[in-house]
Amino acid sequence: MSIVARLLDGAARHGDRPFVLSDEGTVTWGEMADRTLRLSSALAARGIGPGSHVALMCSNRPAFLVAWFAIANRGAVTVPVNTGLVGEGLRYTLRQSDSTALVVEDAILQEKRADLGDLLDGLSVLSFTGEDGLDAHAAGLAPDAPFAGDGTQDCTIIYTSGTTGLPKGVLNSHRAYLACGRATVEMLGLGPDDRIMVFLPLFHTNPQMYAVMSVLETGAALVLRPRFSVSAFFDDARRFDATGFTYVGTVLAMLTARLRDPDRDHRLRFCVGGGAPAEVWRLVEDRYGVTVHELYGMTEIGGWVTGNTVARSRFGTCGAARADMEVRVFDAHDRPVPPGVRGEIVVRPREPFVILSGYYKNPEATLAASRNLWFHTGDSGSFDADGFLAFHGRLKEIIRRGGENISPVAVEVALLDHPNVEDAAVVGVPDPIFGEEVKAVLVARRPIDPAAVPAFLRGRLPDFMLPRYVQFVDRIPKTETQKIQRHLLQRLEDGVVDLRPS
Incomplete structure (x- = not known):
């Protein structure tokens, strides 16, 4: 299976149900599939095919998803660009990724045009204003044939900062995304009536793997917000009937710091992410009635590898290991340490293609991170006697x-x-x-x-x-x-x- 195959299968079963809800309106499963295949035809006409690298710069809106799926349907690799990048950081991402095409929202293109400079001359640029503008590129085109890959092909390069100062491009396959979706659905007990609210930027692993893939797995719906807003948070949740959301610890800390009165007049029952301090975790559950599913993950290791599930949870920890992952804590000599002892968190998949394929054009970093056949996260952790992981900070110098x-x-x-x-x-x-x-x-x-x-x-x-x-x-x-x-x-x-x- 591929990401697009899962989308098309869902469209056949849930055609008229909402796939994504946003300020731009509601897009059904059937509409998302049709727009994806038609835009895929437009990309094909521009020479984009298997192995092409396509940079995507877009805000949190349905157009991001249409473009993301369409690029995947061509067998190409999406490079989701952090829209906050400027100057040399932005240019480096496009150069190092070997992107030959750029799908970009007009407003972002105008903002970044000076930073991109002559790089634009070497790119096939498809720019658009709004969802109608993106659809216009495919006007009159028949839907493209569905991607026929087996899911082992890489579909994204997501850049993550390293202590060397140069970001590393993490290659992940269709299967890594699908495996994370299955595991997240099981962790949270999701079903087709769930609506997952996303306000973190779609260029991040968190919303891509935890939210979008869970929707593909269950037939649920995605609620897209342009950004995080404390004042609008619960109003948005009520307006779109959201049942859960993804987070980073900052989000929960801001909510509890500014919304001190209890608020349970909503359907939110879960949130999922990493970085929730224990005191904030407790407040979210007590004050808002939302269950916190703290996990441990990163882009390189299939989104997440340990998590607190509906069946098995322990307060103050990052939960137990996913069924398809081996997670250990090693000392400085790559020897396992006993429960309660801190060391480096390392990961090894039980199934193929469920963690990174490697760092793009950086075999040295790939080899160094994968020594002794374990992926070394550079993070400090410890297990308790029952297999629940505690995260203690980064061994690396990253902030x-x-x-x-x-x-x-x-x-x-x-x-x-x-x-x-x-x-x-x-x-x-x-x-x-x-x-x-x-x-x-x-x-x-x-x-x-x-x-x-x-x-x-x-x-x-x-x-x-x-x-x-x-x-x-x-x-x-x-x-x-x-x-x-x-x-x-x-x-x-x-x-x-x-x-x-x-």
Whole structure:
């Protein structure tokens, strides 16, 4: 089976039922399938076929899904681009992915045109305004033939930041997506009457694998919101009759921090994601009557590998392992550690093609992450005696702010372009809302106004990577091999300037 085969099978069984509900209207299963195959014909006319790499830049709207499915139906690989990227980060994604075509919303194209520059000259660009605009590209075309692949083919390259500063492109197959959908449906006990609300960007693994694939598996419906809004959250849930939603920990922390009164006048019964602090988890369940299904996952390992299910759950943990995954905790020498002992979380699939196929054009990183035939996550965890996983943080230096992975090296490189910065280091510091915030530690040649630091970086980095805190020091602590001793900087508090407006 492929993703599109599952869509077409669902359309045959649920044709007139809603597939996606949004401010742009309701699209039925039958309409989604028809639009997908017709747009697939339009892509075929542009030479897009098996193995083509197609960048997709679109906001949270039905058009994203039509394009995503249509690219998959051509046997091509979708490169969902983070629409917050700017400058060299955006150009790098398109270049490194070897994208030969770009499907892009007009408003985003105009916003990014200067950043894309002459890269556009080498791309087949299909731009559109709204759902009707996308459909217009397929006007008069017959539906394309359904994709005939067996599901082992790669269908996405999703970029995830690494400690080297250069993002890595994670290749995942149709089967990895379908396996995650099956596992998520079982975890949550989903059925055809569920409506899963998505406000996280569709270019992320979280909504793609947890929500879209669950809908394909069950005949349920997707509720698309353009972005997360605390004030509109429960009104949206009631208006669209949502039964659940996907989250990152930041979302739940913001809800409980700002919506302090109980609210149970809705159909929401579950939420699923990772990063919920224990105190926030308890508040969500007690205050809103929504069951939290905390899991552990990442793009590389089939979306998620441990989770709290309707049948088996333990508060404060990331749940037990999926049936099709082996999950262990290893010491520094790749030896299993006993329950209660912390080590690195490692993963090995029990079935083929259910985790990443590799990092695109990066065999060294693929080999390093897969040593001794286990995928090494770079995260710290421990199992209890009953097989429930606890997550203790990242062994890698990556900063996770509000669900976004931030490479400190990428921020440091941008900071070092400042004429008055002699040296720079960036670390994550704990934050009750975002999980972590970004702190820039600077050695200045001449005095620098702290407030001018994010202003200098804006346009060089996306907003989610801009530091909230700035600190000036005489020198950056480093090892003999010039590696930054970030743990020392995380504990250093003297002279920290908080740039958040009061």
